[in-house]
């Protein structure tokens with residue numbers, strides 16, 4: 001079974017077709033001012049921790065995992081710190097699945113300097 005079809009399977013993810021990013025929050029997060037309740041987040045998490053493995057698992061796990069995650073976190077943090085980011089375009093079918101998921105629409109974000 002293709003991994004992306006597992007992400008849409010109710011057996012593994014509650015409300016799989018909804019955009020609910022809080023399902024990825026770690027426990028005891030203090031990153032937001034009003035964090036969602038732990039029980040609510042737990043109910044959204046996957047029932048199987050081996051479902052989402054972008055970097056593999058076990059003795060052959062990706063050696064660059066920590067570096068890549070750090071780079072992504074720092075990059076996104078710099079963007080949201082420095083810009084108000086808006087997107088005023090249709091978001092129907094936002095991805096297409098090739099070997100990996102690809103954007104299926106022009107990424108016409110509007111970045112405005114935060115003063």
Ligand code: HEM
Pocket residue numbers: 053054055056057058059060061062063064065067068
């Ligand atoms: C978003 C970025 C990356 C993703 C999604 C990714 C994903 C993966 C995956 C799925 C594997 C196979 C794991 C397995 O066999 O179970 C792997 C292996 C590996 N990755 Fe990455 N990787 C990324 C970035 C990097 C970077 C930046 C480096 C180097 C600095 C790196 C070095 C390696 C190495 C050396 C292996 C082989 C580990 C082994 O077989 O012992 N990766 N990666």
